[in-house]
Amino acid sequence: MYVFESLLIALSMxxxxxxxxxxxxxxxxxxxxxxxxVIGVVTGILEIAIGRVLLRAGAGSLLFAAAMTLLPxxxxxxxxxxxxxxxxxxxxxxxxxxxxxxxxKDPHTGAFAVLGLCCYLLWSVAVWSEAAADMLPVIGCGYVxxxxxxxxxxxxxxxxxxxxxxxxxxxxxGRKTVGIVMIIVLLMSIALSLRLDVRMGAASAAAGLLSxxxxxxxxxxxFGGITGDLAGYFLxxxxxxxxxxxxxxxxxx
Numbered sequence: 001m002y003v004f005e006s007l008l009i010a011l012s013m014x015x016x017x018x019x020x021x022x023x024x025x026x027x028x029x030x031x032x033x034x035x036x037x038v039i040g041v042v043t044g045i046l047e048i049a050i051g052r053v054l055l056r057a058g059a060g061s062l063l064f065a066a067a068m069t070l071l072p073x074x075x076x077x078x079x080x081x082x083x084x085x086x087x088x089x090x091x092x093x094x095x096x097x098x099x100x101x102x103x104x105k106d107p108h109t110g111a112f113a114v115l116g117l118c119c120y121l122l123w124s125v126a127v128w129s130e131a132a133a134d135m136l137p138v139i140g141c142g143y144v145x146x147x148x149x150x151x152x153x154x155x156x157x158x159x160x161x162x163x164x165x166x167x168x169x170x171x172x173x174g175r176k177t178v179g180i181v182m183i184i185v186l187l188m189s190i191a192l193s194l195r196l197d198v199r200m201g202a203a204s205a206a207a208g209l210l211s212x213x214x215x216x217x218x219x220x221x222x223f224g225g226i227t228g229d230l231a232g233y234f235l236x237x238x239x240x241x242x243x244x245x246x247x248x249x250x251x252x253x
Contacts, residue, residue: 003031010035017042032133034181035064037189040147043075044140051136065128069121070152072143072239083122085113090098092221093117097224103159104229109125124153127244133207141193148186150235155179157216160225161191203249207241217251 005022009032012019017039047068055066072220073081090100092112103175131139155175190208194201219226 006030006032007035007038014079015039015042015075017075020175031177033154033178036151037144037147037182037185039075040143043072044143046071046075047119047137047143048140049212051131051228052133052192054073055133056123061129065125065131068128068131069124075212080232080235081117083229084236085109085231086229088116089113090229097222104223104227105111107154124240124243127240127247130251131243131247132250134197135200135246135249137196138204138250139243139244141189141196141201142204142208142239142246145186145193145204146211146235146238148182148189148240149208149212149238151180151232152179152186153212153215154231155182157219157226158224160219160223160227160230165235169231189236197250200246204242207245208238210239212242 006029008019008022009024009029011017012021013032014036050071051068053066054067059067063107086106087102089106089112090103090111093103095103108169130237155178190201190205191205192201211234215237219230223230
C-alpha cells in the first residue's frame with residue numbers, strides 16, 4: 001500500500017494529474033522519488049499523441065510548436081519553470097554563494113528570471129517548429145531521461161541547505177534503492193530512444209548527459225550543493241537540450 005501512496009505523492013508533488021490525497025510520512029516518502037519518471041512517461045505519451053494529431057490535422061508550424069511547448073507546463077503546473085526562473089535570478093546576481101541561496105528563497109521575480117524565461121520559451125517554440133512526426137517518440141523519451149537524471153541528482157548530490165524540498169526527499173529517500181531505480185530507468189529510456197532511431201537517440205542521450213555534467217558543476221561551484229529550485233532548473237535545461245539536439249540530428253544528419 002505504501003508503494004502506491006509513494007506514487008501518489010510523486011504525482012501530486014510534480015504534476016497536475018488529479019490523484020487522491022494521502023498523508024506524507026516517513027514510510028511512503030521513502031520511495032516517492034522512484035516514481036518521478038512516471039510523470040515523464042505521461043508527458044512523453046501526450047506529446048507524441050497530441051503532436052501527431054496536430055500534424056495529421058494540418059496544423060501550422062507555429063500552432064504545433066506552441067502546443068508542444070505548453071503541454072509539459074500544463075502537465076506539471078509549471079513547478080519546474082519556477083525553479084528555472086529562481087535559478088536564473090540567482091545566477092544573474094553574480095553574488096556570493098549565500099546571496100544566491102537567499103535569492104532562490106525569495107518569492108519575488110527579478111528581471112533575469114523574466115528575460116531568461118522569455119528566451120527559453122522562444123527557443124523552445126523555434127525548435128519545435130522544425131520538429132517532424134518521426135522525431136516525436138525520441139523526444140518523448142527525453143522527458144523520462146531528464147527526470148531519471150534529476151531524481152538521481154537528488155539522492156547523490158550534496159544538499160546546499162539543511163532544509164528545503166530537495167533535502168526533504170533526501171532525508172525520506174531510500175537513497176540506494178532510488179539511485180538504482182533511476183539508473184535502470186535512465187538506461188531503459190536511452191536504450192529505447194536508440195532503438196527508435198540511432199542518430200537521434202544518440203544525440204538525445206548525449207544532450208542529457210552533458211546537461212547533467214553542467215548541472216553538477218553549477219550546483220557545487222555556484223551554490224555548494226543541490227536545492228529543489230536547482231533540480232527544476234536542470235529539468236528544464238535538460239529537456240530543452242534534448243529537444244534541440246534531437247531535432248538537429250533529425251534535420252542535419
